[in-house]
Amino acid sequence: RHLRPVETRAHGGLQAVRLAPDAGRAAAAPAVPLSPLTAAVASGVANVTELDGGRVSRLRVTNRGDRLLFAMAGELVSGGRQDRVLNGSVLIAPGATVDVAVSCVEQHRWDGGARNAFRPTSTAATPAVRSAVHGTMIMNLRTTGQRRTDQHRVWQQVDSTLRRTG
Secondary structure, three states, X not given: OOEEEEEEEEEOOEEEEEEEEOOOOOOOOOOOOEEEHHHHHHOOOEEEEEOOOOOOOEEEEEEOXXXXXXEOOOEEEEOOOOOEEEOXXXXXXXXXXXXXXXXXXXXXXXXXXXXXXXXXXXXXXXXXXXXXXXXXXXXXXXXXXXXXXXXXXXHHHHHHHXXXXX
Protein backbone atom coordinates (compact mmCIF):
# COMPACT_ATOMS: atom_id res chain seq x y z
CA ARG A 1 0.00 0.00 0.00
CA HIS A 2 3.06 2.23 0.20
CA LEU A 3 4.45 1.19 -3.17
CA ARG A 4 4.46 2.90 -6.52
CA PRO A 5 5.22 1.53 -10.00
CA VAL A 6 8.65 2.58 -11.21
CA GLU A 7 9.19 0.71 -14.44
CA THR A 8 7.20 -1.64 -16.66
CA ARG A 9 8.76 -4.15 -19.03
CA ALA A 10 7.02 -6.54 -21.37
CA HIS A 11 8.20 -9.61 -23.21
CA GLY A 12 5.73 -11.69 -25.16
CA GLY A 13 2.68 -12.17 -22.99
CA LEU A 14 4.46 -11.38 -19.73
CA GLN A 15 4.49 -7.92 -18.21
CA ALA A 16 6.57 -7.13 -15.13
CA VAL A 17 6.19 -4.01 -13.04
CA ARG A 18 9.00 -2.95 -10.72
CA LEU A 19 7.65 -1.41 -7.54
CA ALA A 20 9.42 0.95 -5.17
CA PRO A 21 8.45 2.41 -1.83
CA ASP A 22 6.84 5.84 -1.87
CA ALA A 23 9.29 8.69 -1.30
CA GLY A 24 10.06 9.11 2.37
CA ARG A 25 8.96 5.56 3.28
CA ALA A 26 12.19 3.67 2.63
CA ALA A 27 15.09 3.59 0.22
CA ALA A 28 14.33 1.73 -3.01
CA ALA A 29 16.15 -1.55 -3.48
CA PRO A 30 18.36 -1.75 -6.54
CA ALA A 31 16.78 -3.41 -9.56
CA VAL A 32 17.84 -6.99 -10.24
CA PRO A 33 18.12 -7.65 -13.98
CA LEU A 34 16.20 -10.75 -15.07
CA SER A 35 16.19 -12.64 -18.34
CA PRO A 36 12.96 -14.46 -19.25
CA LEU A 37 13.54 -18.10 -20.19
CA THR A 38 12.15 -17.71 -23.73
CA ALA A 39 14.41 -14.75 -24.52
CA ALA A 40 17.46 -16.41 -22.98
CA VAL A 41 16.95 -19.65 -24.95
CA ALA A 42 16.26 -17.75 -28.19
CA SER A 43 19.48 -15.76 -27.78
CA GLY A 44 21.57 -18.81 -26.86
CA VAL A 45 22.26 -17.61 -23.32
CA ALA A 46 20.34 -20.53 -21.81
CA ASN A 47 19.33 -24.00 -22.87
CA VAL A 48 16.75 -26.56 -21.84
CA THR A 49 17.61 -30.24 -22.23
CA GLU A 50 16.39 -33.70 -21.31
CA LEU A 51 18.10 -35.33 -18.35
CA ASP A 52 20.37 -38.25 -19.26
CA GLY A 53 18.08 -41.20 -19.87
CA GLY A 54 15.09 -38.86 -19.99
CA ARG A 55 12.46 -38.29 -17.33
CA VAL A 56 8.97 -37.05 -18.13
CA SER A 57 8.79 -35.00 -14.93
CA ARG A 58 12.17 -33.19 -15.05
CA LEU A 59 14.17 -31.03 -17.46
CA ARG A 60 17.59 -29.41 -17.07
CA VAL A 61 17.96 -25.65 -17.51
CA THR A 62 21.43 -24.11 -17.88
CA ASN A 63 21.93 -20.36 -17.51
CA ARG A 64 25.17 -19.30 -19.25
CA GLY A 65 24.28 -15.61 -18.97
CA ASP A 66 25.28 -12.96 -16.46
CA ARG A 67 21.71 -12.25 -15.25
CA LEU A 68 19.20 -14.16 -13.19
CA LEU A 69 17.05 -16.35 -15.41
CA PHE A 70 13.31 -16.37 -14.76
CA ALA A 71 11.40 -19.50 -15.76
CA MET A 72 7.69 -18.92 -15.19
CA ALA A 73 5.17 -21.48 -13.92
CA GLY A 74 2.93 -22.50 -16.81
CA GLU A 75 5.50 -21.64 -19.47
CA LEU A 76 5.57 -24.15 -22.32
CA VAL A 77 8.80 -25.60 -23.68
CA SER A 78 8.61 -27.39 -27.00
CA GLY A 79 10.89 -30.10 -28.36
CA GLY A 80 12.94 -32.88 -26.84
CA ARG A 81 11.10 -36.13 -26.38
CA GLN A 82 7.81 -34.31 -25.74
CA ASP A 83 6.50 -30.81 -25.01
CA ARG A 84 6.29 -29.86 -21.33
CA VAL A 85 4.89 -27.16 -19.04
CA LEU A 86 6.88 -25.80 -16.08
CA ASN A 87 5.26 -26.80 -12.78
CA GLY A 88 6.55 -23.79 -10.84
CA SER A 89 8.44 -20.55 -11.24
CA VAL A 90 12.20 -20.74 -10.80
CA LEU A 91 14.99 -18.16 -10.59
CA ILE A 92 18.29 -19.58 -11.87
CA ALA A 93 21.56 -17.89 -10.97
CA PRO A 94 24.10 -16.92 -13.64
CA GLY A 95 26.28 -19.91 -14.51
CA ALA A 96 23.96 -22.38 -12.76
CA THR A 97 22.34 -25.56 -14.01
CA VAL A 98 19.09 -26.60 -12.35
CA ASP A 99 16.74 -29.54 -12.82
CA VAL A 100 13.17 -28.21 -12.92
CA ALA A 101 9.85 -29.97 -12.38
CA VAL A 102 7.63 -30.19 -15.46
CA SER A 103 4.49 -31.96 -16.66
CA CYS A 104 3.93 -33.44 -20.10
CA VAL A 105 1.32 -31.81 -22.33
CA GLU A 106 1.62 -34.36 -25.18
CA GLN A 107 0.10 -37.69 -24.25
CA HIS A 108 1.39 -40.70 -26.26
CA ARG A 109 4.48 -38.95 -27.71
CA TRP A 110 7.68 -40.06 -26.07
CA ASP A 111 10.38 -40.14 -28.68
CA GLY A 112 13.01 -42.19 -26.85
CA GLY A 113 15.70 -41.40 -29.38
CA ALA A 114 15.01 -37.67 -29.71
CA ARG A 115 17.85 -35.46 -28.57
CA ASN A 116 16.70 -32.29 -30.32
CA ALA A 117 16.87 -29.13 -28.29
CA PHE A 118 13.91 -27.45 -26.73
CA ARG A 119 12.69 -24.34 -28.50
CA PRO A 120 11.32 -21.26 -26.82
CA THR A 121 7.61 -20.65 -27.18
CA SER A 122 5.74 -17.41 -26.78
CA THR A 123 2.83 -19.10 -25.06
CA ALA A 124 1.92 -20.46 -21.67
CA ALA A 125 -0.45 -23.26 -20.80
CA THR A 126 -4.09 -22.27 -20.48
CA PRO A 127 -5.32 -21.24 -17.02
CA ALA A 128 -7.21 -24.56 -16.74
CA VAL A 129 -4.06 -26.61 -17.48
CA ARG A 130 -1.97 -24.47 -15.09
CA SER A 131 -4.65 -25.00 -12.45
CA ALA A 132 -4.50 -28.78 -12.94
CA VAL A 133 -0.69 -28.71 -12.62
CA HIS A 134 -0.66 -26.45 -9.57
CA GLY A 135 -3.68 -28.01 -7.87
CA THR A 136 -2.44 -31.58 -8.08
CA MET A 137 1.07 -30.53 -7.03
CA ILE A 138 -0.30 -28.79 -3.90
CA MET A 139 -2.53 -31.79 -3.11
CA ASN A 140 0.42 -34.19 -3.41
CA LEU A 141 2.62 -31.90 -1.34
CA ARG A 142 0.04 -31.91 1.46
CA THR A 143 -0.65 -35.65 1.34
CA THR A 144 2.76 -37.14 0.48
CA GLY A 145 5.24 -34.30 0.99
CA GLN A 146 6.30 -34.61 -2.66
CA ARG A 147 6.14 -31.86 -5.29
CA ARG A 148 4.71 -33.89 -8.13
CA THR A 149 1.66 -33.55 -10.29
CA ASP A 150 -1.03 -36.01 -11.29
CA GLN A 151 0.08 -36.45 -14.91
CA HIS A 152 -3.16 -38.19 -15.89
CA ARG A 153 -5.20 -35.22 -14.62
CA VAL A 154 -2.99 -32.80 -16.55
CA TRP A 155 -3.56 -34.82 -19.75
CA GLN A 156 -7.32 -34.84 -19.09
CA GLN A 157 -7.30 -31.04 -18.83
CA VAL A 158 -5.20 -30.69 -22.01
CA ASP A 159 -7.68 -32.95 -23.85
CA SER A 160 -10.65 -30.98 -22.49
CA THR A 161 -9.07 -27.69 -23.57
CA LEU A 162 -8.33 -29.04 -27.06
CA ARG A 163 -11.91 -30.28 -27.46
CA ARG A 164 -13.29 -26.86 -26.45
CA THR A 165 -10.96 -24.83 -28.64
CA GLY A 166 -10.75 -27.18 -31.61
